[in-house]
Every structure is written in structure tokens, then in C-alpha cells.
Amino acid sequence: MDTNVQSFAVANLRRRPVVVETGGFVAGFDPGTTSPYVNYATPLPGAEPTRQDVAALIGAFRTRRLKPRLEFAPDAAPAVEAALRTAGFSTEAVHEYLVCTPETLTMPRNDGADAILVESPCSDEDYAAVDAALSEAFSGEFEPSSEGAARLRRTQENGGAVRFVRAPDGGCAGGATCSPPAVGTAELAGVGTRPAFRGRGVAAAVTAALTEAMFARRARSVWLEYSGEGSRRVYERIGYRPRGTRRYMSLEAAACKTS
Template identity: 80%
Template structure:
């Protein structure tokens, strides 16, 4: 599964508004944001980069004023981590990922009603709710809502549970399938609405949506044991790890 997840990461970054491919790496950039969680790179499966290849990748970030950063499944490209560490990259995070298939998916019942955004106001509400759910890791913005609209337009999916006030209680999104799989991300519930099965409901709905569109699996990363239990209840199972490496600026 590591190679499939890594191949998906490559395909997904190639969907960014600006793509740079150099020395066995694919970097995806979005000029609307400087967020390192959107502007990053990943290696082609099996690539064996040289020091010059890494230097060229770093230059692609530096010339845009961005921190050089990669996300990848290390087992799919074993030569990459040593090359990056030799250039000074350090560990930002190590995340386990879970995988769901049509055979393992469990739809929770009873569950809150899950909707697809139908208006600009819905996309704005989802973006704002996820910003609140993730405690300000990113700010809600018109650009964030626009990215959600593009994702839905381009074959991915955004799903949410509506709050009593008409806004968004919680939601998540899933990238369009590639190489038979799809990444589910950004599962978040506003603090006032937690404990009501929202995360499980939107996760199951998104996975089912991707399976209906031809994906053979859906994968996600989790941030803690509580979220892992939620995902496992709807059919996600441990499969591997992904490594996040970044390079600080020379003056840091």
C-alpha cells in the first residue's frame, strides 16, 4: 500500500495550480497561500536523489519564499530520507495512516444527516468550522472556501453536518481518486458539537462516495488515539506511516 499511497501523493500534487518537477521530486504550489500544509513536495516512488537534486528542490521553494517541506511514505522511496537528512532536513512529524476498502466500510447508525455543500455560503461555513475545529492552525478565508469548491468541482468531495443555526457543525473532504485510491483529510468538528458522531458520519459518507466513483481504497492520517478509534469504527485499518521533513531557513 505504501507505493500506492505515494503514487497518489504524486498525482495529487500535480493538481496544484503550480507544479515543479525536478530530480525525482514533484512540488505543488498554490499562489493564494503560503501555508506549508498546501505548498510541499513529494518524491516519485523508488527515486534515488543526488545532492544536486535536493539542492534544486530547495531552490524551488526558496525562490518563492517558502519553507522546503516534503510529505511521503518512506518505504516507497527508501533513498530519499537519507538524501534529505544529508542536506539538513529535520523531522517535522511521523504519521501513521489507515486504509478503508469497500469490504471494511461500516456506515454508523443512527448518524446525523450528512450534506454536500450547495452554495458559496455552505463552503464558507465549512471552511470556518474546520478552522475552528483545528484551533487556529489555519485561518478561515475566501481562498480556503475557494479551494474546497475547486476540490468538489474537480472530482473530490466535501461533506458536512449542518449546525442548528444553519452553519456547519463539522465536516471533512476527500481528494479525487487517483491510482485507485483517495485521501480523506481535514476531519474536524467545532468544539460545541463534539461527541455527536459527526466525524464518523462524514468519514463514512466520504469513503462511500469515493468507492461509488471507482476508488478501491480510501486512506487518511490520524492525530490521536481518540480520532483513530473513530476511524476504526467505520472500517479504517492501520497500513503504514508517512514522514514529514522540512528545512529551516539558513538564518534560523
Template identity: 75%
Template sequence: MDTNVQSFAVANLRRRPVVIETGGFVVGFDPSTTSPYINYATPLPGAEPTAEDVAALIAAFRERGLKPRLEFAPDAAPAVQPALLAAGFTVEAVHEYLVCTPATLAVPPAGPGTPVVETPATEEDYTSVDAALSEAFAGEFTSSPEGAARLRRTQEMGGAVRFVRSPDGGCAGGAMTSAPAVGTSELAGVGTRPAHRGQGIAATVTAVLAETMFAGGAESVWLEYSGEGSRRVYERVGFRPHGTRLYISLED
């Protein structure tokens, strides 16, 4: 499964507004932001980069004033991490990822109190979702018109954005999935505003997004979790452990 997820990572980065391919790496840039979580690289499965390949990769970031950074499944390209470490990169984190298939998906039964999941329909909806996710992730990113626009593009390009409306008409919580590639799709940004936690929003939105991707032909959906609490939420709706992803970058 690592190769499948890594192949998806390659295909997904090739959707960025600016794409550079060099020395077995694909680099995706979005000129609307300098965020290292959006501007990063990933290796082709099985890549065996030389020192010169890594130097060219670093140069692609430096000439844009950006931090060289990669995200990938290390088992799909075992030679890449040693080559990056030799060039001075340091590991930020290693995250386990979970995978859901149509056979394992468990959508929470509808009933009184079950969150109602919606698709954003207006600019106000996308802005509300972006703001809610910024709050849910404790300001790791700032809500912005560019963030709302990226959510809209995700929906328009074959992915999906779903949210639960709060009593004030805004967004209580939501998430998104990228458009499928190589049979799988990444589910990301699952977040609930603090005032609305404990109501089943994350589980319901996650299940509905997975169901949406399966209805569109995806064979699997994968995600990463941030703690044991969120892992239990995802496992309840059918996600199971399958591998790890590595986050690695080069400081100035």
C-alpha cells in the same frame, strides 16, 4: 500499500496550480497561499536523489520565499530521507495512516439522532465549512475566501466535501476527500466544532465520504489520524493501519 499511497501523493500534487518536477521530486505550489501544508513536495516512488537533486529542490522553494517541505511514505522511496537529512532537513513528524476498502467500510446505521450529512451547495455553505474546520483545528489555519474556494475546487474536480449543518444553519463539522488517483483517495480535514463534539459527526461524515468515493470507483480511501481518540473513530467505520507518512522540512 505504501507505493500506492505515494503514487497518489504524486498524482495529487500534480493537480496544483503550479507544478515543478525536478530530480525525482514533484513540487506543488498554490499562489493563493504561503502555507507550507499546501505548498510542498513529494518524491516519485523509488527515487534516489543526488545532492544536486536536493539542492535544485531547495532552490525551487527558496526562489518563491517558501519553506522547503516534503510529505511522503518513506518505505516507497527509502533513499530520500537520508538524502534530505544530509542536506540539513529535520523531521517534523511521522504519522501512521489508515486505509478503508469497500470490504471493511461500516457506515453507522441511520436512526434518531444520527447526523444528517450534506453536500455544500452555496458559497455560504463552503464558507461555513471552512470556518468550522478552522475552529475545529484550533486556528492551525485561518478561515478565508481562498480556503472556501479550495473546498469548492475539491468538489468540482472529482473529490467530495461533506458536512453536518448546525442548528444555527452553519456547519457543525465536516471533511473532504481528494479526487481518486491510482485507485485510491485521501480523506482529510475531518473536524468538528467543539460545541458539537460527541454527537457522531466525525464518524458519520468519514463513512459517507468513503462510501461516496467507492461509489465513484475508488478501490480504497486512506487518512491520517491525530490521536488515539480519532483513530478509534476511524477504526469503527472500517479504517485499518497500513503504513506511515513522513513530514520533513528545511528551516532557514
């Protein structure tokens, strides 16, 4: 499964507005943001980069004044981590990922007076509300913006999906996104619920709805990363199971100048 997830990472980055492929790496850039979580690279499965390959990759980030950063499944490219460390890269985090298939998907019970209505955004106001809710849910890791709302709309319009639960005030209580499927799988990301609405089943409802939507589009699996044991339990109840890890590595400015 690591190779499948890594092949997806490559295909997904190739969808970015600007793509640079060099020395066994694919880097995807979005000129609308400097976020390192949008602008990053990943290796091709089985890549064995040389020192020159890594230097060329660093150069692709330097010319755009961006932090060199990669996300990848290490088991799918075992030689990459050592090559990056030699160039000064360090590990930001290692996250376990979970995978759901049509056979394991278990839709949460959602009926009666407490039924949760999951919606697809239809208007600019809906996309802006989802962007703002996710910003709040992730404690301001990113600021809500028109560019963020536009990225959500592009996800929905380009074969992926955005789902949310509407708050009583007409805004968004919580939501999530899923990429368009590639190589038979899709990544579900950004599951977030505003603090005032947590503990009500919002995350489970939007995750299940997105997963079901991807299976309807013939994806053979959907995968995601989780942020804590509480969220892991939510995903496991829906049918997600552990399959592997993904490593995040970056090159800080001081190391970049001397590499």
C-alpha cells in the same frame, strides 16, 4: 500499500496550479496561499536523489519564498530521508495512516431521533461555513478565508468531495474533504468538528459518507491520517485499518541559508 499511497501523493501534487518536477521530486504550489501544508513536495516511488537533486528542489521553494517541505511514505522511497537529512532537513512528524476498502467499510448506525444529516455544500455560504468550522476545529491552525472556501469548492467541483453536518444556527457543526481519486485510491483529510458539537458522531458520519462516495466513484481504497487515539477508534469502527506511515520533513530558514 506504501507505493500506492506514494503514487497517489505524486498524482495529487500534479493537480496543483503550479507544478515543478526535478530530480525525482514533484513539488506542488498554490499561489493563493503560503501555507506549507498546501505548498510542498514528494518523491517519486523509488527515487534515489543526489545532492544536486535536493539542491534543485530547495531552489524551487526559495524562488517562491516558501519553506522547503516534503510529505512522503518512506518505505516507497527508502533513499530519500538520508538525502534530505544530509541537506539539513529535519523531521516534523511521522504519522500512521489507515486504509479503508469496500470490503471493510462499516456505515455507522444513523436513524431515529438522533440521526445525523450529512450534506454537500451548495452555496458560497456553505463553503465559507465549512472553512470556518474546520479552522475552529483545528484550533486556528489556519484562518478562515475566501481562498480557503474557494479551495473547498474546487475540491468538490474537480472530482473530490466535501461533506458537512449543519449546525442548528445554519452554519457547520463539522466536516471533512476527500481528494479526487488517483491510482485507485483517494485521501480523506481535514476531518474536524467544532468543540460544541463533539461526541455526537459528526466525525464518523462525514467520514463514512465521504468514503462511501469515493467507492461509488470506483476508488478501490480510501486512506487517511489520524491525530490521536480517540480519532483512530472512530475511523477503525468505520472500517479503516493501519497500513503504513508517512514522514513530514522540512528545512528551516537557518539551514536553508547554509545548505
